[in-house]
Structures are given as C-alpha cells and as structure tokens.
Amino acid sequence: GAGVSQSPSNKVTEKGKDVELRCDPISGHTALYWYRQSLGQGLEFLIYFQGNSAPDKSGLPSDRFSAERTGGSVSTLTIQRTQQEDSAVYLCASSLLAGDEQYFGPGTRLTVT
Amino acid sequence: SQQGEEDPQALSIQEGENATMNCSYKTSINNLQWYRQNSGRGLVHLILIRSNEREKHSGRLRVTLDTSKKSSSLLITASRAADTASYFCATEGALGGAGSYQLTFGKGTKLSVIP
Known part of the structure; x- marks a missing residue:
C-alpha cells in the first residue's frame, strides 16, 4: 500500500512569505505527527494529531507555526512570515494508533532565502 | 531537546562484520524505535520495542532494551554495503506523561559498510 506522502518535495521561499506544507498519511492511520530536521537541532517534534482530540502543539517553536488536519486525514503545516532559521526538512509521520510504529514520509526541504 | 544519545557517532566496518550501536535516554518511556536514514531524507522504520x-529480532536486526539502565542497542549482523546509512533511536514518552506519543530522537550513528 501507499506510504506517507508529502508535497512539495522542495520549497524555496523568500523571508517573510507564508508557506504551506502538505501531508497525506497512510490510509486508516488515526495519528499524524509533524517533525523537522535541521543541521543544528537534529530531529524535533512539532505537533501531533490523534483522531478528533485536540492536537498536542507542545513542539511548535513559535506562534508563526500552525497545523490543521481536515477530516481526520490530510494535514497542512503552515509557517507564516518565514525566517531563515525555519530552513529545514519538514517530516510527517503517521501511525495506526497512538503508541504504534510511526511511519515517515520523504519530507519537504524548505529553504528560506 | 535531545533525549536519546547514540554511541558511537560514527562507525566504519567491513562488509560481513557485525555492527552494534547503542542508545541511552533519560526519562521513562512507552517504547523505543530505531530508524535508518539515507542521504538526509526519508526515515525508514526498523523496529519498535516496548x-x-x-x-x-527482525531479520538481521536485533534490538535490546534495558529500562533499568535506560539504554538500548541495535545489532546488525552480517552487514552489507547497502546498510550504509545513519541510524537513529527515538523514544516515546511514558503514557500520560510529558512527551506521550511524540518521538524524541538522538543525533544518530553514521554507519559506513565498506565492500
């Protein structure tokens, strides 16, 4: 079956612009996670959705970052007024249930110039 | 912040040899997962241990977990050139506690398998 997919695979944007990153989880998976990977910080948790529960936003680095998950499936991560330090690979993962194996997508490489 | 710390940071071995990577963590966990990453993208899930x-065990992989020492090890037997990658351990926080359901990653071990 299809794995987690993310789009775009690469995004270059100017400082101050808003960007939207998309994640399609594995069909049937109830939990969805966003992480980012950068040279300086390694792999960091950003946000987690489980079913219809309120998301765990504890990893979001600032209020410029937000995410939503529509219909319990597709998720969009939005970064407003991008800064150069936002440059990273943004990874999405899903799991059948919370606490199960998390399967990752290929990531979106974001470069803020 | 990093919870898991892999050791060694880099490992170079000959094809056919075994590779052992270690991971230590600090807080109570629900599970620990090992991942492989090639070329800085695409984390591939290897194994979850509760x-x-x-x-x-999974194929040529063997994972151990010692919760009293807060450590885990990943053993790859009979290594192949295709095993060359970075390997990460990730811990999921204990249920009901801080970090529940979110993975906290170590910095990884870079494994090079020489043909």
Missing part, C-alpha cells in the same frame, strides 16, 4: 520487552 518498555516491557527486553529483546526483539
């Missing part, structure tokens, strides 16, 4: 398990 806090009440001590050892798991």
Whole structure:
C-alpha cells in the first residue's frame, strides 16, 4: 500500500512569505505527527494529531507555526512570515494508533532565502 | 531537546562484520524505535520495542532494551554495503506523561559498510 506522502518535495521561499506544507498519511492511520530536521537541532517534534482530540502543539517553536488536519486525514503545516532559521526538512509521520510504529514520509526541504 | 544519545557517532566496518550501536535516554518511556536514514531524507522504520520487552529480532536486526539502565542497542549482523546509512533511536514518552506519543530522537550513528 501507499506510504506517507508529502508535497512539495522542495520549497524555496523568500523571508517573510507564508508557506504551506502538505501531508497525506497512510490510509486508516488515526495519528499524524509533524517533525523537522535541521543541521543544528537534529530531529524535533512539532505537533501531533490523534483522531478528533485536540492536537498536542507542545513542539511548535513559535506562534508563526500552525497545523490543521481536515477530516481526520490530510494535514497542512503552515509557517507564516518565514525566517531563515525555519530552513529545514519538514517530516510527517503517521501511525495506526497512538503508541504504534510511526511511519515517515520523504519530507519537504524548505529553504528560506 | 535531545533525549536519546547514540554511541558511537560514527562507525566504519567491513562488509560481513557485525555492527552494534547503542542508545541511552533519560526519562521513562512507552517504547523505543530505531530508524535508518539515507542521504538526509526519508526515515525508514526498523523496529519498535516496548518498555516491557527486553529483546526483539527482525531479520538481521536485533534490538535490546534495558529500562533499568535506560539504554538500548541495535545489532546488525552480517552487514552489507547497502546498510550504509545513519541510524537513529527515538523514544516515546511514558503514557500520560510529558512527551506521550511524540518521538524524541538522538543525533544518530553514521554507519559506513565498506565492500
């Protein structure tokens, strides 16, 4: 079956612009996670959705970052007024249930110039 | 912040040899997962071991978990050139506690398998 997919695979944007990153989880998976990977910080948790529960936003680095998950499936991560330090690979993962194996997508490489 | 710390940071071995990577962590966990990453993208899930398990096998992979020492090891037997990658351990926080359901990653071990 299809794995987690993310789009775009690469995004270059100017400082101050808003960007939207998309994640399609594995069909049937109830939990969805966003992480980012950068040279300086390694792999960091950003946000987690489980079913219809309120998301765990504890990893979001600032209020410029937000995410939503529509219909319990597709998720969009939005970064407003991008800064150069936002440059990273943004990874999405899903799991059948919370606490199960998390399967990752290929990531979106974001470069803020 | 990083919870898991892999050791060594880099490992170079000959094809056919075994590779052992270690991971230490700081807080109580629900499970620990090992991942492989090639070329800085695409984390591939290798194995999950729960806090009440001590050892798991999958093909040429063997993972151990010692919760009293807060450590885990990943053993790859009969290594192949295709095993060359970075390997990460990731811990999921204990249920109901801080970090529940979110993975906290170590910095990884870079494995090079020389043909």
